[in-house]
Amino acid sequence: MITLIHVKAGNYPRILCDSCGRPIEDASEGYVVWDWDLDGVGPVPNLKFIHKIVCDSRPRQPMSMSLEKYLRDLLSNVKYKADKFA
Numbered sequence: 001m002i003t004l005i006h007v008k009a010g011n012y013p014r015i016l017c018d019s020c021g022r023p024i025e026d027a028s029e030g031y032v033v034w035d036w037d038l039d040g041v042g043p044v045p046n047l048k049f050i051h052k053i054v055c056d057s058r059p060r061q062p063m064s065m066s067l068e069k070y071l072r073d074l075l076s077n078v079k080y081k082a083d084k085f086a
Contacts, residue, residue: 001049018048019055030067
């Protein structure tokens with residue numbers, strides 16, 4: 001789940017694992033998984049963020065994308081350039 005964590009020092013966007021509830025602290029350690037009929041169109045139902053290997057339950061959710069690719073594509077789809085991070 002994508003959420004916002006509030007602490008005294010400020011607010012921090014985080015991605016929490018939908019399996020264990022812990023933060024995914026490194027994009028290379030995450031997957032986005034879903035159970036989807038490839039013939040369907042429109043928003044994907046039941047999208048979940050999970051830790052790779054440790055929380056991977058793909059026998060129930062056969063479709064997946066690395067979290068790195070998901071985030072890269074998301075930023076591209078909203079026309080956010082990587083050089084803005086510098």
